[in-house]
Amino acid sequence: MASLKRTGKVVCIGRNYAFSSDHIAELNSARPKQPFFFQKPTSSILLPGDGPVLRPKGVDLHYEVELALILGKRVRDLNPQDEQAALDAIDSYALSIDMTARNVQNEAKKKGLPWDISKGFDTFLPLSGPISKWAIPDPHNIELYLTVNGKVQQQDSTQLMLFRIPRILGDISKVMTLEPGDIVLTGTPKGVGPVVPGDVMRAGIRVNGEEVEEAKLEVN
Amino acid sequence: MASLKRTGKVVCIGRNYAFSSDHIAELNSARPKQPFFFQKPTSSILLPGDGPVLRPKGVDLHYEVELALILGKRVRDLNPQDEQAALDAIDSYALSIDMTARNVQNEAKKKGLPWDISKGFDTFLPLSGPISKWAIPDPHNIELYLTVNGKVQQQDSTQLMLFRIPRILGDISKVMTLEPGDIVLTGTPKGVGPVVPGDVMRAGIRVNGEEVEEAKLEVN
Numbered sequence: 209m210a211s212l213k214r215t216g217k218v219v220c221i222g223r224n225y226a227f228s229s230d231h232i233a234e235l236n237s238a239r240p241k242q243p244f245f246f247q248k249p250t251s252s253i254l255l256p257g258d259g260p261v262l263r264p265k266g267v268d269l270h271y272e273v274e275l276a277l278i279l280g281k282r283v284r285d286l287n288p289q290d291e292q293a294a295l296d297a298i299d300s301y302a303l304s305i306d307m308t309a310r311n312v313q314n315e316a317k318k319k320g321l322p323w324d325i326s327k328g329f330d331t332f333l334p335l336s337g338p339i340s341k342w343a344i345p346d347p348h349n350i351e352l353y354l355t356v357n358g359k360v361q362q363q364d365s366t367q368l369m370l371f372r373i374p375r376i377l378g379d380i381s382k383v384m385t386l387e388p389g390d391i392v393l394t395g396t397p398k399g400v401g402p403v404v405p406g407d408v409m410r411a412g413i414r415v416n417g418e419e420v421e422e423a424k425l426e427v428n
Numbered sequence: 429m430a431s432l433k434r435t436g437k438v439v440c441i442g443r444n445y446a447f448s449s450d451h452i453a454e455l456n457s458a459r460p461k462q463p464f465f466f467q468k469p470t471s472s473i474l475l476p477g478d479g480p481v482l483r484p485k486g487v488d489l490h491y492e493v494e495l496a497l498i499l500g501k502r503v504r505d506l507n508p509q510d511e512q513a514a515l516d517a518i519d520s521y522a523l524s525i526d527m528t529a530r531n532v533q534n535e536a537k538k539k540g541l542p543w544d545i546s547k548g549f550d551t552f553l554p555l556s557g558p559i560s561k562w563a564i565p566d567p568h569n570i571e572l573y574l575t576v577n578g579k580v581q582q583q584d585s586t587q588l589m590l591f592r593i594p595r596i597l598g599d600i601s602k603v604m605t606l607e608p609g610d611i612v613l614t615g616t617p618k619g620v621g622p623v624v625p626g627d628v629m630r631a632g633i634r635v636n637g638e639e640v641e642e643a644k645l646e647v648n
């Protein structure tokens with residue numbers, strides 16, 4: 209399995225979940241024409257046991273639980289129709305939280321400035337350890353969840369992804385060659401919200417209702 | 429000297445040059461309050477001899493010649509007043525061209541979307557080889573130039589930087605820890621413009637009117 213120490217870049221998809229399966233049907237005409245994406249710096253990665261998420265002064269800090277793909281192959285211009293090629297390019301998975309300085313991001317959006325500061329502070333990318341592909345037979349049919357102080361805030365199936373993994377890898381790799389060790393975050397389901405110092409986030413993955421042990425993530 | 433193969437991340441400053449020294453004086457009241465920055469993926473690096481810049485379909489491709497810093501130390505929360513610490517953190521320099529899909533960037537700005545696609549295509553970061561610090565005794569007093577098909581398009585002193593290197597490294601490292609091998613692009617002087625396939629860009633650095641041999645960069 210890939211070591212997270214080999215990470216070259218982290219590419220993240222924005223707005224990639226419907227609110228519900230009804231919403232998916234609704235969106236079919238109106239959904240974004242293509243996925244858009246941004247980078248988080250490798251310096252933002254927080255590995256298990258590496259301590260709490262830091263909250264920079266004046267920052268309105270939000271969680272976004274996401275399924276992360278760890279690439280095992282070089283991928284360039286992947287055919288978005290080729291589901292097998294997409295799955296073959298994945299070495300393993302991880303659970304991730306795309307921590308976001310929401311007020312900084314909103315300011316950046318308003319001014320047309322890059323998102324990098326809002327997404328890129330040190331510790332803004334808590335990751336579980338690598339999860340083997342055996343534990344996740346179908347990445348488009350697992351449940352992601354995140355609780356804050358024991359209260360469920362996010363809990364949805366990856367079936368609600370607007371753009372599925374082959375399309376995501378296709379679109380990114382038309383722009384940027386993906387290398388082994390690169391990480392791709394696939395977007396977050398509804399329920400994102402704020403955390404303050406002292407809050408405990410717990411996140412995980414369920415496959416057919418069963419907890420995936422390697423996916424368990426607890427961060428202060 | 430640092431090898432460019434060790435690059436972890438590439439962080440770039442936006443809008444960092446005055447048009448002239450008069451303009452600097454004018455700007456002193458009105459200039460941006462702080463530098464903003466974005467990332468280019470390491471996959472966009474084009475090393476000397478690695479071939480032409482690719483122009484993706486439908487892209488309005490612009491050059492931006494910039495002085496690049498190659499970090500030699502881990503830098504976190506650098507004091508922007510500490511010029512010596514900033515210079516000590518630099519292992520070596522490089523000349524770079526921050527290739528930009530201008531129409532894609534303008535669309536992203538309008539929609540409040542990330543800049544990563546417009547800045548991040550493969551080959552969008554031509555770099556010279558590393559330039560030793562001996563060749564650049566004062567990075568705030570060198571001339572950057574870029575010609576297209578022999579015609580000078582950019583040619584200005586780094587004295588026109590709005591935010592100097594200690595401030596740049598201070599601001600970035602307050603957000604993201606910089607690691608040895610990371611690259612920082614320091615912004616581009618006036619004169620940016622389009623190139624089309626077949627155009628030849630030549631860029632370089634002059635110190636006291638003398639060409640720095642290692643800085644010479646030629647890209648198709």
Ligand SMILES: [Mg+2]
Pocket residue numbers: 246247322323324466467542543544
């Ligand atoms: Mg960005």
Ligand SMILES: [Mg+2]
Pocket residue numbers: 220221222272274306395396
């Ligand atoms: Mg996200």
Ligand SMILES: [Mg+2]
Pocket residue numbers: 440441442492494526615616
């Ligand atoms: Mg630039």
